[in-house]
Amino acid sequence: MTDRAAADPVAALAAFLDLYPTAGGGIGIAVSGGSDSMALLHAAALLARQRSLPLTAATVDHRLRAGSDAEARQVGAVCTGLGVGHAILPWADAPGHGNLQQAARQARRRLLSAWALREGVSLVLLGHTADDVAETVLLRLARGSGVDGLARMRAWWMADGVAWGRPFLDLPRAGLRRWLADRGKTWIDDPSNDDLRHDRARARRLMEALAPLGLTRERLCRTAGHMARAREVLEAAAIGRAQTDLRIEQGDVLLSPRCLHLQADETAGRLLRAALEWIGGSGKPRWEALLRAAALVQRGRRAALGGCTLLPEPWGAAPGGVRVTREMRAVAGLSVPVRSDGPMIWDRWTIVPPEASPTGDLRVAALGPAGLAQLASVPRNLPAVSLMASPAIWTGDCLVAAPLAGGSRGWSCTPASPFPLPVGS
Structure with missing residues (x-):
């Protein structure tokens, strides 16, 4: 035209x-x-x-x-x-x-x-x-x-x-x-x-x-179309790899050690980027930044990228894997008032209130260190850094519920969007 x-x-x-x-x-x-x-x-x-x-x-x-x-x-x-x-x-x-x-x-x-x-x-x-x-x-x-x-x-x-x-x-x-x-x-x-x-x-x-x-x-549009078809082929390969090298644990993504070998493996980078985009929601990270973050984790150190924290974590019995979770700093100021007429979106979570309509001046915000300190017991199912960036319900400075931290009190939260690739169990 x-x-x-x-x-x-x-x-x-x-x-x-x-x-x-x-x-x-x-x-x-x-x-x-x-x-x-x-x-x-x-x-x-x-x-x-x-x-x-x-x-x-x-x-x-x-x-x-x-x-x-x-x-x-x-x-x-x-x-x-x-x-x-x-x-x-x-x-x-x-x-x-x-x-x-x-x-x-x-x-x-x-x-x-x-x-x-x-x-x-x-x-x-x-x-x-x-x-x-x-x-x-x-x-x-x-x-x-x-x-x-x-x-x-x-x-x-x-x-x-x-x-x-x-x-x-x-x-x-x-x-x-x-x-x-x-x-x-x-x-x-x-x-x-x-x-x-x-x-x-x-x-x-x-x-x-x-x-x-x-x-x-x-x-330029024709080139974009060619690249889109190439992307489909690479995405199909990533789907196969996700069955064996990726797990999801309460909104965190766990990746096998070979997903950090980015220079030699295009599919590895694709899985790591998918995890960062799904959790951080800030678009695809630059290649150089991805390489730096992967190198830090391989040396046993934490890395921050795209609103996410990357933590060294074993993959089964093998050392050298990585956990991708939300960065606390990225959600520290995010607060959403609680509505009584249906679910709410907070960060990347859909929050559903209990059947009994909530009352009072409630808000959804990150659990943070203050919420972690108010828990009767700190669950061991997730690292503290993951728990602190998880959604919690507050009234003023008082913690009401923490759905991912063992204190749901009838509240539930699920990822607002499914992970973009089918994954193994």
């Missing part, structure tokens, strides 16, 4: 839903107000009427620039005009330092996941386009990424108890804008998209310069 031609987002969305039907729940649209997500919203509204599909939308207000709240309300007004429910999800705990863009991505997923579970949404749709695929390939090339980094972003996946979909990966942004303009629809241009301080803005500028050399969006 050329940039001059209008895309057909309705047909693309219809084909996507035929391939990935919802599991009985509603469809949710993540709408920022930009052209990609607005095209998705309008296309979904048309298709929902044709197919009698329950549809709702949400806008994450990152509160990172002036006027973001007004833009979120503007999106809400468009949704109202389409007869689509809309929620504004404010990001209230933005960090004052560190990688703000990565923190914003994690917050978006966390806020949208919780919203989807509250609203009974089984599939959340995102407006990523072919331009996003090409830009990502360029950025990953600059970082020296391997097969997974260069592979086309997934069209469908499960995370945090919710299905996620990207129906527009074959459509160019310019085509979606033409489709909107032809129908008199508007969108909001985020000025940060042209701010060359951001990697993605620089990637867009670089694509324009490289096009005369033949490195076009279409060819």
Whole structure:
């Protein structure tokens, strides 16, 4: 498709839903107000009427620039005009330092996941386009990424108890804008998209310069497709290895010694990365960082990477294995108020209250050293570092329940998403 031609987002969305039907729940649209997500919203509204599909939308207000709240309300007004429910999800705990863009991505997923579970949404749709695929390939090339980094972003996946979909990966942004303009629809241009301080803005500028050399969006997307097929072959090999070299123990992942031999074994790195992504939720770690962490564990030392702690631990009778658990520092400030009308998401856990509705000012937060000190007895089923990063229910400074630490009191917690590979017992 050329940039001059209008895309057909309705047909693309219809084909996507035929391939990935919802599991009985509603469809949710993540709408920022930009052209990609607005095209998705309008296309979904048309298709929902044709197919009698329950549809709702949400806008994450990152509160990172002036006027973001007004833009979120503007999106809400468009949704109202389409007869689509809309929620504004404010990001209230933005960090004052560190990688703000990565923190914003994690917050978006966390806020949208919780919203989807509250609203009974089984599939959340995102407006990523072919331009996003090409830009990502360029950025990953600059970082020296391997097969997974260069592979086309997934069209469908499960995370945090919710299905996620990207129906527009074959459509160019310019085509979606033409489709909107032809129908008199508007969108909001985020000025940060042209701010060359951001990697993605620089990637867009670089694509324009490289096009005369033949490195076009279409060819970058083609490369991403080839890498996605290679990824499938490697993932199949990892599935076989996970049956013998990986175990899950109350949310921790235990790996055999050979999973630390990364230089000689591509599958080993794939299993270790899968554990880090599932527990830490912060995306794929850089290869160099992965090598450093594995080397530390092989020398009998702890390592921290991607919001996880890696602990040396025997694999059966053999020394040299590794336990991957959540890093306490990553969840130290995370607190979620307890709701009496259903489950809650805290970090990577789904928390279910007891049948008797909880009362009082309760919150879910990490057990931490203070909670560990309040336990009648410290269980030996998990290391202290794992227990401290596990979910607990609090009222003020008093521990109410610790589901993974032997003090459930009717509360239960399970991983919000299954491990991405089938594992042995």
